Amino acid sequence: MIYILLAVAFSVAVSVLLKLARRANIDIVQAVATNYVVASLMAWWLLGATPQAAVDAPATWPPLIALGILLPAIFVVLAHSVRTAGIVRTDVAQRLSLFVSLFAAFVFLGDTITLHKALGIAIALAAVCCVLWRKGAAEKGGWWAPLLVFAGFGAIDICFKLVAQAGASFASGLLASFLIALVPCWIAAFVRAGTGKASIAGRNLAFGVLLGAFNFANILFYVKGHRALPDSPSLVFASMNVGVVALGTLAGAVGFRERLSPMNWLGIGLAVAAIAVMA
Numbered sequence: 001m002i003y004i005l006l007a008v009a010f011s012v013a014v015s016v017l018l019k020l021a022r023r024a025n026i027d028i029v030q031a032v033a034t035n036y037v038v039a040s041l042m043a044w045w046l047l048g049a050t051p052q053a054a055v056d057a058p059a060t061w062p063p064l065i066a067l068g069i070l071l072p073a074i075f076v077v078l079a080h081s082v083r084t085a086g087i088v089r090t091d092v093a094q095r096l097s098l099f100v101s102l103f104a105a106f107v108f109l110g111d112t113i114t115l116h117k118a119l120g121i122a123i124a125l126a127a128v129c130c131v132l133w134r135k136g137a138a139e140k141g142g143w144w145a146p147l148l149v150f151a152g153f154g155a156i157d158i159c160f161k162l163v164a165q166a167g168a169s170f171a172s173g174l175l176a177s178f179l180i181a182l183v184p185c186w187i188a189a190f191v192r193a194g195t196g197k198a199s200i201a202g203r204n205l206a207f208g209v210l211l212g213a214f215n216f217a218n219i220l221f222y223v224k225g226h227r228a229l230p231d232s233p234s235l236v237f238a239s240m241n242v243g244v245v246a247l248g249t250l251a252g253a254v255g256f257r258e259r260l261s262p263m264n265w266l267g268i269g270l271a272v273a274a275i276a277v278m279a
Contacts, residue, residue: 003228004236007221008243012251013214015087017207018079019256026207027198032075033185034208035215040178042216047223049171051179059166060173063159068180070159072188074152081145085132086258091248092131092271093146095241099124099274100154101161116277123274130267174219241275 021028043049054060081090099121106113128150132143163173192198225236249268252258260268 001225001239003221003225004239004243007218007225007240008247010214010218010221011240011244012087012091012247014211014218015078015082015091015248016251016255017211017214018082019087021079021207022083024203024207027189027192027201027204028076028079029185029192030189030198030200030204031208031211032072032079033182033189034205035075035212036072036178036182036185038209038212039216040175040182042213042220043171043175043178046216046220047171047174049169049175051172051176053172054163054166054168054176057166057168060163060168060176063162063166064173064176064180067156067159067163067177068184070152070156071177071181072185074149074156077145077148077152081149085143085146087252087256088249088258088260088268089131089146089252089264090149091244091252092268093128093150094153095244096124096128096271096274097150097153098157098241098278100151101157102278104154104158105161120274120277123270123277127267127270127274130263130270133261133263133267170223237278238275242272245271245275 018028021031054064078090078094081093102117103121106117128147132146134143160170160173160177163177164170168176189198189200193200198204222236222240225240226233229236245268249260253260
């Protein structure tokens with residue numbers, strides 16, 4: 001279980017870094033662009049990945065191109081959500097996004113719906129509504145960023161499933177998507193620098209290196225957790241998602257004093273229940 005605990009810690013650490021980015025005056029576009037360079041190198045080095053298998057299968061190109069757009073876009077949205085809606089709401093929305101891909105599997109990928117899966121989806125939707133609920137006119141509009149996180153990470157999961165269905169290994173698809181994603185990221189970073197919005201700065205790149213290392217460590221230890229417990233995928237699934245919800249709540253509510261209403265706490269409880277039902 002040490003691998004799962006490390007995956008949970010690095011997942012929440014990414015959210016904490018994004019929370020701190022604004023305070024450190026970090027340009028998030030440059031940081032995300034650097035993040036994908038680091039993640040690509042680590043995927044090649046630690047997983048022995050090459051993009052060839054994914055690129056050679058023609059059926060992978062549409063989902064890979066979609067990933068190349070979605071990955072950096074959702075990272076920027078994630079950063080905005082952490083700043084405006086908080087770590088707690090963002091992490092819960094990200095963890096519940098798996099139910100988006102689960103629903104898509106029934107509708108588009110020919111999966112069979114069961115009673116417990118339908119119940120899990122229903123509870124997850126109720127959880128999202130409760131977690132995103134915020135009282136007060138001053139807070140109106142703070143719900144859209146975590147909602148996009150919920151939908152965006154679900155779409156990313158669907159794309160990775162389509163890449164796998166086309167015959168590419170996880171490592172190959174992951175590296176190919178990182179390499180494609182870094183292209184629009186760096187184009188955006190250089191355009192912003194050229195127009196005077198944000199010059200290329202060492203602190204942004206250094207922050208991106210740290211972000212990329214933490215982001216990839218989360219993926220690496222989650223994969224190692226599945227390999228260490230090959231006969232208990234549901235245990236790995238539940239431990240990872242419940243762990244992130246719990247630690248993210250602790251980091252946001254205690255570490256950053258994020259305010260949560262009784263309705264939000266109900267949503268967190270429902271999120272754990274939805275994950276438990278699926279596991």
